Amino acid sequence: MRLSRYFLPVLKETPAEAQIVSHRLMLRAGMIKQASAGNYSWLPLGYRVLKKVERIVHEEQVRAGHIPLLMPTLQSADLWRESGRYDAYGPEMLRIRDRHDRDMLYGPTNEEMITDIFRSYVNSYRDLPLTLYHIQWKFRDEVRPRFGVMRGREFLMKDGYNFDLSKEAALHAYNRHLVSYLRTYERMGLQAIPMRADSGPIGGDDTHEFLVLAETGESEVFYDSEITDLKFGDREIDYGSVEQCQAVLEEFTSRYARTDETHDPALFDQIPEARRRVARGIEVGQIFYFGTKYSEPMGATVQTAEGGKVPVHMGSHGIGVSRLVGALIEANHDENGIIWPEGVTPFPCGIVNLRQGDGETDAACERLYAALTKAGLEPLYDDRDERAGAKFATMDLIGLPWRLTVGPRGLKNGVVELTSRRSGASEELAPEDAVARLQEIYAPHRALSASVPLPV
Amino acid sequence: MRLSRYFLPVLKETPAEAQIVSHRLMLRAGMIKQASAGNYSWLPLGYRVLKKVERIVHEEQVRAGHIPLLMPTLQSADLWRESGRYDAYGPEMLRIRDRHDRDMLYGPTNEEMITDIFRSYVNSYRDLPLTLYHIQWKFRDEVRPRFGVMRGREFLMKDGYNFDLSKEAALHAYNRHLVSYLRTYERMGLQAIPMRADSGPIGGDDTHEFLVLAETGESEVFYDSEITDLKFGDREIDYGSVEQCQAVLEEFTSRYARTDETHDPALFDQIPEARRRVARGIEVGQIFYFGTKYSEPMGATVQTAEGGKVPVHMGSHGIGVSRLVGALIEANHDENGIIWPEGVTPFPCGIVNLRQGDGETDAACERLYAALTKAGLEPLYDDRDERAGAKFATMDLIGLPWRLTVGPRGLKNGVVELTSRRSGASEELAPEDAVARLQEIYAPHRALSASVPLPV
Numbered sequence: 025m026r027l028s029r030y031f032l033p034v035l036k037e038t039p040a041e042a043q044i045v046s047h048r049l050m051l052r053a054g055m056i057k058q059a060s061a062g063n064y065s066w067l068p069l070g071y072r073v074l075k076k077v078e079r080i081v082h083e084e085q086v087r088a089g090h091i092p093l094l095m096p097t098l099q100s101a102d103l104w105r106e107s108g109r110y111d112a113y114g115p116e117m118l119r120i121r122d123r124h125d126r127d128m129l130y131g132p133t134n135e136e137m138i139t140d141i142f143r144s145y146v147n148s149y150r151d152l153p154l155t156l157y158h159i160q161w162k163f164r165d166e167v168r169p170r171f172g173v174m175r176g177r178e179f180l181m182k183d184g185y186n187f188d189l190s191k192e193a194a195l196h197a198y199n200r201h202l203v204s205y206l207r208t209y210e211r212m213g214l215q216a217i218p219m220r221a222d223s224g225p226i227g228g229d230d231t232h233e234f235l236v237l238a239e240t241g242e243s244e245v246f247y248d249s250e251i252t253d254l255k256f257g258d259r260e261i262d263y264g265s266v267e268q269c270q271a272v273l274e275e276f277t278s279r280y281a282r283t284d285e286t287h288d289p290a291l292f293d294q295i296p297e298a299r300r301r302v303a304r305g306i307e308v309g310q311i312f313y314f315g316t317k318y319s320e321p322m323g324a325t326v327q328t329a330e331g332g333k334v335p336v337h338m339g340s341h342g343i344g345v346s347r348l349v350g351a352l353i354e355a356n357h358d359e360n361g362i363i364w365p366e367g368v369t370p371f372p373c374g375i376v377n378l379r380q381g382d383g384e385t386d387a388a389c390e391r392l393y394a395a396l397t398k399a400g401l402e403p404l405y406d407d408r409d410e411r412a413g414a415k416f417a418t419m420d421l422i423g424l425p426w427r428l429t430v431g432p433r434g435l436k437n438g439v440v441e442l443t444s445r446r447s448g449a450s451e452e453l454a455p456e457d458a459v460a461r462l463q464e465i466y467a468p469h470r471a472l473s474a475s476v477p478l479p480v
Numbered sequence: 481m482r483l484s485r486y487f488l489p490v491l492k493e494t495p496a497e498a499q500i501v502s503h504r505l506m507l508r509a510g511m512i513k514q515a516s517a518g519n520y521s522w523l524p525l526g527y528r529v530l531k532k533v534e535r536i537v538h539e540e541q542v543r544a545g546h547i548p549l550l551m552p553t554l555q556s557a558d559l560w561r562e563s564g565r566y567d568a569y570g571p572e573m574l575r576i577r578d579r580h581d582r583d584m585l586y587g588p589t590n591e592e593m594i595t596d597i598f599r600s601y602v603n604s605y606r607d608l609p610l611t612l613y614h615i616q617w618k619f620r621d622e623v624r625p626r627f628g629v630m631r632g633r634e635f636l637m638k639d640g641y642n643f644d645l646s647k648e649a650a651l652h653a654y655n656r657h658l659v660s661y662l663r664t665y666e667r668m669g670l671q672a673i674p675m676r677a678d679s680g681p682i683g684g685d686d687t688h689e690f691l692v693l694a695e696t697g698e699s700e701v702f703y704d705s706e707i708t709d710l711k712f713g714d715r716e717i718d719y720g721s722v723e724q725c726q727a728v729l730e731e732f733t734s735r736y737a738r739t740d741e742t743h744d745p746a747l748f749d750q751i752p753e754a755r756r757r758v759a760r761g762i763e764v765g766q767i768f769y770f771g772t773k774y775s776e777p778m779g780a781t782v783q784t785a786e787g788g789k790v791p792v793h794m795g796s797h798g799i800g801v802s803r804l805v806g807a808l809i810e811a812n813h814d815e816n817g818i819i820w821p822e823g824v825t826p827f828p829c830g831i832v833n834l835r836q837g838d839g840e841t842d843a844a845c846e847r848l849y850a851a852l853t854k855a856g857l858e859p860l861y862d863d864r865d866e867r868a869g870a871k872f873a874t875m876d877l878i879g880l881p882w883r884l885t886v887g888p889r890g891l892k893n894g895v896v897e898l899t900s901r902r903s904g905a906s907e908e909l910a911p912e913d914a915v916a917r918l919q920e921i922y923a924p925h926r927a928l929s930a931s932v933p934l935p936v
Contacts, residue, residue, distance in 0.1 A: 025933075030547065057600060064552065093527045098516070099515065120574065120586075123623065141521055141523070145489035146489075178552045
């Protein structure tokens with residue numbers, strides 16, 4: 025993409041309304057624009073990041089054997105009356121009346137609707153296990169929306185629902201989700217710690233929240249410092265294996281890690297003092313097992329092998345897709361702007377032309393642009409007639425992890441400069457070597473994408 | 481995907497509520513489920529088609545140089561008061577009041593919001609031309625929703641908006657959209673005819689609707705039969721060239737083609753009688769030029785080269801993404817079910833195992849499955865323990881364009897059968913030749929996707 029033809033409205037001033045760094049940087053980098061309280065338009069750069077995050081979530085869900093579908097944003101109130109949640113859910117539910125005076129609502133979550141889909145078609149234990157998920161816009165009418173996309177009203181969420189014959193099978197689905205979430209966050213360059221949590225309006229006994237440590241997090245968290253040394257890494261996992269998934273759950277949840285809602289000071293004090301940590305965290309996902317809470321009142325039953333009828337065991341599992349974009353910035357920035365991890369960067373690299381209009385420099389940039397695009401690494405090419413300083417400042421602000429700087433002096437020696445946004449380190453390379461180097465850097469990310477059939 | 485692990489709830493009976501064939505087939509093939517009046521859940525198979533259609537639309541928009549972003553589904557009423565449409569828009573607009581008693585609405589279209597984005601950031605003629613688009617869920621509170629996703633309430637639409645300095649420049653954007661739409665529909669295997677139309681609540685003088693001929697279409701259409709011989713084909717086009725885009729517009733719109741809203745019997749009668757056609761059509765897109773209708777009241781102006789300030793010239797351009805899924809079926813089916821064009825099929829091919837449980841047949845199917853998946857052509861493998869007839873009926877119903885039939889008799893001769901859903905013709909091929917053949921069939925579709933950098 026050529027910057028001269030792009031729509032990247034970066035701001036010089038720091039917007040006064042933004043209280044936290046991710047909100048400030050998303051506004052300054054031209055990623056979002058507030059449309060109304062708590063509702064945002066995703067401008068082109070922000071949209072690219074949102075789609076990258078969404079894609080990783082899709083890929084890891086499909087890898088775990090979960091099946092994508094898509095439910096509408098608006099729901100009929102009748103379904104929620106069946107579960108009893110229509111009256112129980114507070115003012116955060118946006119209630120709507122259509123032209124025929126029917127009660128509807130903008131879905132804040134989809135337990136009822138997915139249970140209705142299940143009960144409409146599935147009757148036999150033979151069709152289990154089944155996990156369906158979607159990534160769809162939700163709405164929660166927050167009384168005080170703030171922190172940009174971190175606590176907005178309209179937000180993009182992946183919510184998945186498992187249907188199993190027994191509690192044991194459903195707990196395996198729970199563990200499978202935990203594993204897939206660990207992989208998902210790590211691919212984005214994030215460490216999200218599973219913490220024992222409170223189930224809130226979803227219900228159920230077993231639940232973990234995934235928290236990214238950040239000073240601006242809304243939750244106070246308490247954990248054993250050993251937990252931050254754990255990495256899922258590139259280990260192979262068989263999602264069908266109860267033992268393997270259970271082992272990962274145990275590895276990642278056996279140490280103390282709780283939010284303030286479930287914090288137990290007595291237990292916490294049993295950790296050696298040097299390992300006790302109190303910090304703040306951003307919730308980026310949550311998994312629940314809630315048994316037959318919805319299947320029983322809504323009649324989602326299956327025939328067993330023995331001929332009886334039993335309500336299915338369910339759980340629901342969410343990842344805050346739009347919120348993750350904010351969380352990623354909270355965890356990856358410096359005083360000059362955003363520092364995108366390679367997995368989610370809107371463009372793999374930027375090209376800065378130090379002397380726009382100079383025939384040789386322009387031609388070298390065009391060749392790089394074409395070579396990178398051909399290699400599937402579409403760069404953002406700053407081809408504006410601007411000072412080098414302004415171009416560098418824009419690149420730093422929007423946070424592309426790699427910058428190629430092209431100028432007459434380097435070209436005389438046959439080199440361009442490849443600079444890491446994170447470390448600031450630069451290296452002079454022949455243009456073709458720079459392309460090869462970037463291909464190498466992005467190869468692991470592309471391999472992960474290629475190793476799962478596209479979800480769509 | 482293995483059918484035994486998929487969620488494909490096909491129905492044996494024809495649902496009574498469905499009046500048109502696409503609605504019936506989408507229900508029977510397990511593509512959609514009604515969630516409430518006019519609102520549908522896209523079950524896994526339907527979701528895949530929806531995403532394929534969406535992806536082609538994205539690719540052709542990006543190819544034309546248009547920039548994707550994403551606006552929220554809910555909008556503030558204030559913006560619509562600025563343009564005067566809040567009161568003018570009828571009961572099809574879903575009006576919502578939030579917990580703070582603020583008037584909101586579920587966007588039926590986005591002229592106001594995109595104009596607000598534009599005026600917030602763009603001040604100079606230097607930043608023009610600019611075309612922004614998004615693909616987002618919309619809502620129109622139809623008084624009688626019917627025909628499934630063809631006239632639903634919540635629907636997925638691509639809407640794009642061009643901002644130009646002059647009427648001439650805006651008409652080039654109009655023509656560019658017309659060209660990109662022709663390409664878009666043809667990639668899906670659809671012929672959509674641009675017809676002079678009425679602008680309705682969007683406003684403006686220049687507008688064309690794109691109609692797919694189908695007996696069940698809601699519009700009566702009148703056209704010169706020569707128009708159906710036109711093909712955009714694989715011609716190269718420079719979207720920056722005013723002449724090239726203008727020439728395509730003239731080629732495709734110079735013959736008589738109008739909907740009943742703009743039909744002129746006197747003009748129609750000038751066509752030689754043998755070429756006069758009266759038929760029915762489904763609207764799958766519309767383009768508008770409306771000048772300064774929104775930019776003037778909303779103050780979307782730019783500084784000109786001469787220093788003055790002028791309101792920008794705009795147009796808006798829509799493609800009915802979810803509606804296209806229905807239109808595709810109306811145009812591609814027979815008495816046994818759907819016949820997907822290769823460009824939009826949910827799976828490139830199906831594998832039917834004629835003797836599930838037979839070691840050799842199972843192994844041959846698994847090898848085919850792996851080879852096709854590796855080639856990027858993930859098949860739907862019917863690995864259920866069912867009669868061949870039932871498996872064939874399911875494949876015919878869901879309409880995958882190619883079926884591989886694998887059985888002990890063929891395997892004895894080293895062959896499997898490749899059958900075209902459309903022609904019914906079969907061919908016996910060595911398994912590796914069948915894979916190669918499918919790769920060849922899908923190569924043009926993949927080349928079209930690969931020739932544009934991914935939009936996201």
